[in-house]
Amino acid sequence: MTQQVSPSAKNAATSPTVFDPRIVVFACNWCSYAGADTAGVSRIQHQPHFRMIRVMCSGRIQPAFVFRAFEKGADGVLVSGCHFGDCHYIFGNERAVEQFAKTMNVVKLLGIEEGRLRLEWISAAEGGRFAEVINEFTDQVRALGPSPFAAEDAIAEIEAPEGGGCQHSDADSDSDAGGGGH
Amino acid sequence: MQQLVKDTNAWACYDCGKCTATCPITRAGADYSPRRHVLAANLGHEGEVDRDPSLFACLTCSLCDSRCPAEVGYIQLVQKLRERAFDASIQPECPHGGALQSVMRMMAKGGAQQNRLTWLDDGLETAPAEGEVFLWTGCTVYYDAFFPEFGLATVAGTRAAVKLLNHLGVTPVVSPDERCCGHDLLWNGDRASFEALARHNVELVKRSGAELVVTPCAECARTWLLDYQPFLDGLKIRVQHLTEYLLERRDDLDFKNSRTSKITYQDPCRLGRHLGVTHAPREVLAAVPGVELEEMRRSGRRGACCAGGTWSNCDRFAKKIQVERLREARATGAEVLVTACPKCQVHLACAMKDPNIGKEIAIEMRDVAEVVASALV
Structure with a gap:
């Protein structure tokens, strides 16, 4: 993964007036994460204010992941996956769209600005696009300022996810009667 | 632990096992025993019973409490033991990955305008902001946004509640600053978040100058009436479930003649057993012309819980309980299953999504408020 510091970010770090957002990026293993890798290998410069979480498929990114990030003080959340038709699991990104729509509905109700949450498709070859999306989204979140839920100790919480909040359950696999669930 | 045993009357347990025999999840096949927890608490097994993850399997439906001959407050005990477990980082396995808990915790943190x-x-x-009657709406709008796949409109119950109050000449306070009542977090053991919500909400009602809080949600009613007591801080308010308020003012409701429909009523555990309100919703429904109430096999204080009250115990046993309950509802021959808690609707709708037996158990569901409001002149 690439986290090279761009000149503008270096300035930002030394100047106390510029707000550096904390962004959580969810990336699928097959396209977006590899896209980030491509950006790194190609030495494409981009802003470094994000933490990346790799999942096997963007369809796995259920609302809970995003809410948890916001609850723990993330200023922005980027969900990324393969382009339509490119999904390693055929239709995982279609599930991602459904989950994302649901997530966005609740995010709006909570009063979190829509600009803090974004869905993007980035393929493994699109290193340049990855950098572009990251730069654009970082600037967008920076303009919005700190999240209303950002706590003082948010960084610590994001980096050491212990205590507070629920463990993830796999109630589905437990349930013989099926039902909506996740 | 000793104090807890005293407070919940657990010491009076004489090991009869009625609690375990009546427990809906035990009957559905779960390896769960309320008696085991009570006895372990009595023996003072500190660090054992309050570290038992199975504590979170309890539906807290209070059926055991209603049958206990020694009047042990089992769900009270469970609530306190869960708090201790939570403090020791033992948490429930929340369905939906804990999404709803995160939403509630964000509300507890505050800072954003919902x-x-x-x-x-x-x-x-x-x-x-200000008025005599505060309508505590509950979180139906969140449920509808989070469960679009169920095609439910639990918010229709909330809208109907406003319509009913307007019909009675009341302009209720409906505040954009209302937050989750904290019911679920309290029952998940997260007392700190619950207290933050309780303080905010009490302050909100205090500022409104309301003397009466009316809510169409069974869980909000329970939380306001019982769990908010220590936070009211001298605030003199009356709290009623919407059906209780409607019963008081039944004579002021003008109904038109509507077509006859046969309904059955699901008692929410929070309303029926926790608060003992089984009479009011039935009386109100009986006053609606054309409504014929057919009781299910288990109703009133014996009513079966929807098995998902605190977003912490969705498993195959819960599904079994829900399917059984829906079969009972279908067996009455009723067209509509009426309930007084949005969560009953959410959980029963989930059971109806079963690809194999969904059709056998499907039944239309509506909130009491909707049924009453739809018959108004």
Whole structure:
């Protein structure tokens, strides 16, 4: 993964007036994460204010992941996956769209600005696009300022996810009667 | 632990096992025993019973409490033991990955202006901040946003509640600053978040100058009436479930003649057993012309819980309980299953999604408020 510091970010770090957002990026293993890798290998410069979480498929990114990030003080959340038709699991990104729509509905109700949450498709070859999306989204979140839920100790919480909040359950696999669930 | 045993009357347990025999999840096949927890608490097994993850399997439906001959407050005990477990980082396995808990914790943190009144129509008269009656709406708008796949409109119950109050000449306060009542977090053991919510909400009602809080949600009613007591801080308010309020003012409701429909009523555990309100919703429904109430096999204080009250115990046993309950509802021959808690609707709708038996158990569901409001002149 690439986290090279761009000149503008270096300035930002030394100047106390510029707000550096904390962004959580969810990336699928097959396209977006590899896209980030491509950006790194190609030495494409981009802003470094994000933490990346790799999942096997963007369809796995259920609302809970995003809410948890916001609850723990993330200023922005980027969900990324393969382009339509490119999904390693055929239709995982279609599930991602459904989950994302649901997530966005609740995010709006909570009063979190829509600009803090974004869905993007980035393929493994699109290193340049990855950098572009990251730069654009970082600037967008920076303009919005700190999240209303950002706590003082948010960084610590994001980096050491212990205590507070629920463990993830796999109630589905437990349930013989099926039902909506996740 | 000793104090806890005293407070919950657990010491009076004489090991009869009625609690375990009546427990819905034990009957559904779960390896769960309320008696085991009570006895372990009595023996003072500190660090054992309050570290038992199975504590979170309890539906806290209070059926055991209602049958206990020694009047042990089992769900009270469970609530306190869960708090200790939570403090020791033992947490429930929340369905939906804990999404709803995160939403509630964000509300507890505060800081953002919620957008929760998107459902208010032009036809509804409400006051944003001050008034005599505060309508505590509950989180139906969140449920509808989070469960689009169920095709439910639990918010229709909330809208109907406003319509009913308007009909009675009341312009209720419906505040955009209302937050989750904290019910679920309290029952998940997260007392710190619950207290933050309780303080905010009590302050909100205090500022409104309301003397009466009316809520169409069974869980909000329970939380306001029982769990908010220590936070009221001298605030003199009356709290009623909507059906209780409607019963008081039954004579002021003008009904038109509507077509006859056969309904059955699901008692929410929070309303029926926790608060003992089984009479009011039935009386109110009986007053609606054309409504014929057919009781299910288990009703009133014996009513079966929807098995998902605190977003912490969705498993195959819960599904079994829900399917059984829906079969009972279908067996009455009723067209509509009426309930007084949005969560009953959410959980029963989930059971109806079963690809194999969904059709056998499907039944239309509506909130009491909707049924009553639809028959108004």
